[in-house]
Amino acid sequence: MIDISSAISAINWTREPQGLYDPIAYTLASGGKRLRPTLALIAAGLYGKEEKALPAALALEIFHNFTLLHDDVMDQAPIRRGRETVHVKWDDNTAILSGDQMLIEAYKQLEGIDAVHLPHVLHLFSKMGTEICEGQQYDMEFETREDVSIDEYIEMIRLKTSVLLGAALEIGAYIADAPSADMEALEVFGTNLGLAFQIQDDILDVYGDEATFGKSIGGDILQNKKSLALLMALKHANADQLARLQGWLHSTDYVPQEKIAAVTAIYNEIGVRELCEAEQNRYTRIAIESLNRMSADAAPLMKLAEKLNNRAN
Amino acid sequence: MIDISSAISAINWTREPQGLYDPIAYTLASGGKRLRPTLALIAAGLYGKEEKALPAALALEIFHNFTLLHDDVMDQAPIRRGRETVHVKWDDNTAILSGDQMLIEAYKQLEGIDAVHLPHVLHLFSKMGTEICEGQQYDMEFETREDVSIDEYIEMIRLKTSVLLGAALEIGAYIADAPSADMEALEVFGTNLGLAFQIQDDILDVYGDEATFGKSIGGDILQNKKSLALLMALKHANADQLARLQGWLHSTDYVPQEKIAAVTAIYNEIGVRELCEAEQNRYTRIAIESLNRMSADAAPLMKLAEKLNNRAN
Numbered sequence: 001m002i003d004i005s006s007a008i009s010a011i012n013w014t015r016e017p018q019g020l021y022d023p024i025a026y027t028l029a030s031g032g033k034r035l036r037p038t039l040a041l042i043a044a045g046l047y048g049k050e051e052k053a054l055p056a057a058l059a060l061e062i063f064h065n066f067t068l069l070h071d072d073v074m075d076q077a078p079i080r081r082g083r084e085t086v087h088v089k090w091d092d093n094t095a096i097l098s099g100d101q102m103l104i105e106a107y108k109q110l111e112g113i114d115a116v117h118l119p120h121v122l123h124l125f126s127k128m129g130t131e132i133c134e135g136q137q138y139d140m141e142f143e144t145r146e147d148v149s150i151d152e153y154i155e156m157i158r159l160k161t162s163v164l165l166g167a168a169l170e171i172g173a174y175i176a177d178a179p180s181a182d183m184e185a186l187e188v189f190g191t192n193l194g195l196a197f198q199i200q201d202d203i204l205d206v207y208g209d210e211a212t213f214g215k216s217i218g219g220d221i222l223q224n225k226k227s228l229a230l231l232m233a234l235k236h237a238n239a240d241q242l243a244r245l246q247g248w249l250h251s252t253d254y255v256p257q258e259k260i261a262a263v264t265a266i267y268n269e270i271g272v273r274e275l276c277e278a279e280q281n282r283y284t285r286i287a288i289e290s291l292n293r294m295s296a297d298a299a300p301l302m303k304l305a306e307k308l309n310n311r312a313n
Numbered sequence: 314m315i316d317i318s319s320a321i322s323a324i325n326w327t328r329e330p331q332g333l334y335d336p337i338a339y340t341l342a343s344g345g346k347r348l349r350p351t352l353a354l355i356a357a358g359l360y361g362k363e364e365k366a367l368p369a370a371l372a373l374e375i376f377h378n379f380t381l382l383h384d385d386v387m388d389q390a391p392i393r394r395g396r397e398t399v400h401v402k403w404d405d406n407t408a409i410l411s412g413d414q415m416l417i418e419a420y421k422q423l424e425g426i427d428a429v430h431l432p433h434v435l436h437l438f439s440k441m442g443t444e445i446c447e448g449q450q451y452d453m454e455f456e457t458r459e460d461v462s463i464d465e466y467i468e469m470i471r472l473k474t475s476v477l478l479g480a481a482l483e484i485g486a487y488i489a490d491a492p493s494a495d496m497e498a499l500e501v502f503g504t505n506l507g508l509a510f511q512i513q514d515d516i517l518d519v520y521g522d523e524a525t526f527g528k529s530i531g532g533d534i535l536q537n538k539k540s541l542a543l544l545m546a547l548k549h550a551n552a553d554q555l556a557r558l559q560g561w562l563h564s565t566d567y568v569p570q571e572k573i574a575a576v577t578a579i580y581n582e583i584g585v586r587e588l589c590e591a592e593q594n595r596y597t598r599i600a601i602e603s604l605n606r607m608s609a610d611a612a613p614l615m616k617l618a619e620k621l622n623n624r625a626n
Binding site: 016017019020070073074092093096097099100101103104105107108110111115118119122123126129130133134136137138140141 | 330413
């Protein structure tokens with residue numbers, strides 16, 4: 001079994017100009033779950049060709065970290081995985097340019113794919129990249145909209161998060177010459193796993209443990225982010241709860257920790273955590289059921305899905 | 314002969330979310346010289362296969378415009394090709410994200426290349442992209458350095474500008490199955506044409522006509538940009554001229570138009586324009602001489618080089 005973290009660490013970023021490459025090395029060294037490359041390797045491994053998926057796995061992880069780097073500039077997020085973000089440790093321009101270079105580095109990794117599979121992988125990779133940018137654009141547009149529906153939210157996180165997990169599985173399976181029925185099942189698995197994964201992120205942003213989660217708790221609340229938690233709260237609040245919630249959403253002068261505590265208390269009254277967890281579990285179930293339709297033995301993916309569903313970070 | 318401007322206009326950017334695609338359409342509709350795609354098409358056309366280079370030509374133009382979009386954010390430049398830059402007309406986040414999407418769109422265009430040529434074109438394209446990012450990084454680092462040499466400057470503009478022209482020619486010729494000796498000659502042509510081109514940009518930034526040039530005149534002077542003009546001035550100034558120049562370089566409180574006029578006057582005393590033009594002409598000559606070594610008839614490139622050498626924008 002390929003150790004993906006070692007494979008990522010083995011990429012040499014000691015190149016000139018250091019000012020361009022140091023932030024890339026810093027970002028990739030910060031760890032994370034390595035979920036996307038792992039999915040690609042597992043998918044190819046189901047057909048006995050794990051090592052053929054390594055270039056794509058590296059491309060996916062570099063791409064994912066590129067999106068984090070640029071998203072953190074756009075959100076002006078201070079912390080990622082328990083460390084200063086690149087735009088804080090360096091500056092915005094460094095984060096923009098090193099991020100651009102990471103995107104190119106992701107494509108460079110695809111050069112390791114054999115010529116037979118390259119055209120379709122290139123197509124899947126760029127399609128994925130486009131959908132992720134579209135998802136990020138919707139996410140930013142939601143910030144200034146008051147009428148975001150839960151359906152719109154789900155479509156946004158499908159684009160921003162699920163598509164990358166789905167592409168990781170599809171590319172891994174395609175490189176390993178999987179039957180097309182399996183690739184379809186993997187796509188359904190990836191999409192629904194991604195939705196469950198992002199919803200859990202929204203839950204952890206309110207109810208997680210800061211040290212384990214690696215980000216500040218309550219960040220979504222402070223930003224009035226249209227997370228599933230907020231959308232569920234707005235949908236299920238009674239008149240009194242809604243009035244208090246709107247009060248906090250429109251307040252401009254407050255002590256951050258007080259706002260976090262007050263909004264969390266309203267969420268607790270409404271039962272937001274349970275409402276979100278029900279959605280998370282529903283998507284996880286659809287994901288796992290889809291694996292049962294596969295010709296290959298999908299036990300490694302089953303195990304991963306269950307582990308993710310109980311994660312704390 | 315393919316009309317590259319029409320081919321670029323024919324790309325449909327009416328897609329959702331508009332907030333992501335409108336800035337891309339706006340950027341590509343702003344015209345410009347279409348130099349890079351033209352070079353790719355001419356290079357392939359020398360071997361009778363112009364139309365085979367169209368996907369790469371589009372990729373190169375989209376890539377080039379992506380770099381302008383992000384560079385304008387990093388430089389906080391207000392005007393490009395006589396119009397508001399994207400980060401001014403929209404905002405920084407839009408410019409970052411739409412730029413990211415443009416980079417992906419550039420790679421998407423490469424899907425139109427036949428499978429035989431795709432792997433090497435993908436390699437050349439990413440190599441070019443990397444070198445351009447490295448050039449931009451050096452350019453930014455030079456801003457805070459006092460000891461930039463002319464050699465370092467030339468290496469920076471080679472990366473930031475020449476490499477893209479060289480890659481356009483090389484990719485166009487490669488797709489058209491050109492002999493490798495021709496590809497080497499084209500590379501020398503592209504590199505030197507690019508150096509001449511960028512040096513002329515530096516000259517036009519001081520001595521150009523604002524309406525024709527499409528950018529504010531004197532922008533480099535206001536930013537203390539280490540252009541060839543400034544480096545030549547620092548190198549050839551006498552003690553008195555140097556003292557006056559340093560005075561303006563370190564002044565923080567000035568009327569912009571006065572600084573531009575005063576620094577231009579010092580440049581005139583030193584003869585900076587002539588010093589820079591001599592370099593521009595030298596590189597143009599090397600470029601043109603390289604064409605004489607080719608087996609294909611390079612007349613269209615000769616004509617283009619001469620036209621560029623006398624441009625006003």
